[in-house]
Amino acid sequence: MAKRLWVERNDDGSWDAYSDEGAHLKFGHEDGLFNPGDLMKIALAACGALSSQFAIENTLGKGKGAKIVVSGTYDDDDDAYTSFDEQLEVDASGAELSDQDVDKLKERIKRHIAKSCTVKHTYEQATPVRMDVNIRK
Incomplete structure (x- = not known):
């Protein structure tokens, strides 16, 4: 359920x-x-954060994570966001990662998000919304 x-x-x-x-x-x-637009961006950032958590903790240790900043392009005429931009930052200072390790971590993060971020998957496609209105009297 x-x-x-x-x-x-x-x-x-x-x-x-x-x-x-x-x-x-x-x-x-x-x-x-x-506001609701903020919540849309938060949902996208939160999905990326949770989806990337395993890859980051597996490389950097328990409790490590990403900071994800999301901005959006808003169209006043259509009252809709036309795109979102995510900047995912991982603080790996002190982990002594090689350039190759950094590249591997970037790819793992991208794969984890591509596989399991439901919000990103939903935003990337047209998603119909059905609404019923019920008024009690």
Whole structure:
């Protein structure tokens, strides 16, 4: 069964996202909150981070990871992002990697993300969204 997620509006105008498993995230359009476009970019970065984690930890040690910065090109006319750009940075200082080791790690990271990043796979294709609106009275 798929994980159930939902959002609810707060009295202050912000929103909370929840999961059945107890996860929680606050978002909205106010300062200091992530907006939905930000959440799209965060999802892409988070997917890359989790997908690359094994390759990085296997090479650099437990607890090591990447910093992923995502930007997007936004089209006002279509109210949509037309592309995303990811910059994945791994701090391997102190690991004494050779140039060959660095190249191998880059390729492993790319392969892991290509294999298991569902968000990237989804964004790279046209993804239909079905919406039903139900109003209780």
